[in-house]
Amino acid sequence: MGETPKTTVSSKSKIQNPMTRVIGLMSGTSVDGIDAALVDISGRGLDIKAELIAGETYPYPTEIRELILEVCAGKAISMFELAELDDAIARAFAEAAINIQIGHQSATLIGSHGQTVYHRPLTGKFAEGKLGYSLQIGRGTVISHLTGITTINNFRAADIAASGQGAPLVPRVDAALLSHPSESRCIQNIGGIGNVTYIPARGGDWLSKIRGWDTGPGNSLLDLAVEHLTDGAKTYDEDGNWAASGTPCLELVEQWKQQDYFQLPPPKSTGRELFGVDYLHQCLKDSQRFKLNPADFLATLTELTAVSIAHSYRSFLPQMPHRVFLCGGGSRNLYLKHRLQKQLVSIPVSTTDEIMISADFKEAIAFAVLAYWRYTDSPGNLPAATGATKEVLLGNIYW
Ligand SMILES: Nc1ncnc2c1ncn2[C@@H]1O[C@H](COP(=O)(O)OP(=O)(O)OP(=O)(O)O)[C@@H](O)[C@H]1O
Numbered sequence: 001m002g003e004t005p006k007t008t009v010s011s012k013s014k015i016q017n018p019m020t021r022v023i024g025l026m027s028g029t030s031v032d033g034i035d036a037a038l039v040d041i042s043g044r045g046l047d048i049k050a051e052l053i054a055g056e057t058y059p060y061p062t063e064i065r066e067l068i069l070e071v072c073a074g075k076a077i078s079m080f081e082l083a084e085l086d087d088a089i090a091r092a093f094a095e096a097a098i099n100i101q102i103g104h105q106s107a108t109l110i111g112s113h114g115q116t117v118y119h120r121p122l123t124g125k126f127a128e129g130k131l132g133y134s135l136q137i138g139r140g141t142v143i144s145h146l147t148g149i150t151t152i153n154n155f156r157a158a159d160i161a162a163s164g165q166g167a168p169l170v171p172r173v174d175a176a177l178l179s180h181p182s183e184s185r186c187i188q189n190i191g192g193i194g195n196v197t198y199i200p201a202r203g204g205d206w207l208s209k210i211r212g213w214d215t216g217p218g219n220s221l222l223d224l225a226v227e228h229l230t231d232g233a234k235t236y237d238e239d240g241n242w243a244a245s246g247t248p249c250l251e252l253v254e255q256w257k258q259q260d261y262f263q264l265p266p267p268k269s270t271g272r273e274l275f276g277v278d279y280l281h282q283c284l285k286d287s288q289r290f291k292l293n294p295a296d297f298l299a300t301l302t303e304l305t306a307v308s309i310a311h312s313y314r315s316f317l318p319q320m321p322h323r324v325f326l327c328g329g330g331s332r333n334l335y336l337k338h339r340l341q342k343q344l345v346s347i348p349v350s351t352t353d354e355i356m357i358s359a360d361f362k363e364a365i366a367f368a369v370l371a372y373w374r375y376t377d378s379p380g381n382l383p384a385a386t387g388a389t390k391e392v393l394l395g396n397i398y399w
């Protein structure tokens with residue numbers, strides 16, 4: 001297991017709690033594996049310090065990954081099969097928690113996001129009198145039983161109970177760890193789905209101006225397209241090299257940009273339910289009249305991710321940020337980064353590695369922080385990002 005360089009991120013705290021060693025576990029909408037982060041956390045509320053001690057990705061066994069993707073795409077399974085899948089995921093998460101500690105002092109707390117298999121946020125008229133629904137499986141009960149460590153999971157439910165979308169939850173963590181005294185920043189995660197946190201320069205009423213939402217597809221459509229074009233031989237476009245050899249069809253991107261989700265004002269969140277297999281098939285159909293070759297098609301999907309991010313900033317931010325920092329697997333897609341930079345013109349685009357937080361493990365670190373907040377009775381959601389009516393404690397605790 002590789003040791004990740006130590007990175008410390010602090011929010012200038014004067015009051016420090018004794019340090020707690022926490023494991024953050026996350027598997028996102030790409031379903032590529034479990035990201036585990038071993039993190040030392042101290043402080044309270046937004047005044048916290050988080051130091052990454054080790055980070056590692058543990059790929060899912062192929063049969064589990066394939067079943068998760070099928071379930072996400074709408075496959076019907078029995079309650080027996082659901083219980084088996086839930087347990088298999090929980091066991092894989094527990095194993096990741098055990099392995100990340102090897103060679104290190106043990107952790108006393110685990111924050112486990114689990115695996116999202118269904119996300120149904122409600123907005124506009126559909127929301128009247130109803131709550132959203134978001135299901136993450138991989139039971140905390142099993143993780144705490146197998147590891148012997150207090151485990152917190154089911155982070156999205158309390159926000160949904162407060163009429164929020166249950167996502168994105170990372171904005172409050174981003175604000176705590178990545179604000180700057182004079183620079184406004186967008187922290188852009190590009191996982192299967194993309195999500196942004198806008199953090200104004202710290203000072204005055206900066207907290208009330210923080211925003212966050214899901215920008216739309218990150219890598220989900222690209223990954224599905226690569227699998228489709230290679231008959232399953234490849235699962236993603238490494239460094240964006242394949243797309244870089246093509247030319248994006250801008251007319252098609254303009255057409256796709258008109259889709260409802262991109263016009264919907266925040267708070268908003270989405271998932272593979274929208275940007276999944278059916279969406280890709282529609283994209284393939286739409287592309288037929290332009291006779292795109294595979295590289296052009298991938299370049300066009302990459303452009304959709306870049307354009308949807310930039311379009312959402314221009315449409316929904318109070319002002320454009322001074323800088324944009326990428327994280328998540330898509331931050332490694334050099335062609336996507338280049339196209340986003342082109343969209344954002346003079347706003348520098350780099351990765352959160354540059355501001356001392358691992359771009360690969362930021363989401364896993366975030367779930368360690370969210371668990372720490374639950375453990376220390378601090379709210380974890382940001383109502384401006386999720387649409388909840390109030391700040392709430394997030395997560396269920398299994399001692
Ligand atoms: N070197 C690379 N070049 C291009 N793409 C990459 C590279 N490394 C990772 N990716 C992309 O990143 C994806 C994984 O990203 P990540 O782990 O951040 O997603 P996730 O956490 O599952 O999703 P989400 O943030 O939506 O929950 C892969 O599926 C792949 O598309």
Ligand SMILES: CC(=O)N[C@H]1[C@@H]2OC[C@@H](O2)[C@@H](O)[C@@H]1O[C@H](C)C(=O)O
Nearest residue numbers: 029116119167168169170193195214
């Ligand atoms: C329901 C769900 O799992 N949503 C994820 C997904 O992946 C990215 C984006 O969509 C984001 O809203 C969220 O994850 C991050 C960790 C969040 O809640 O902030």
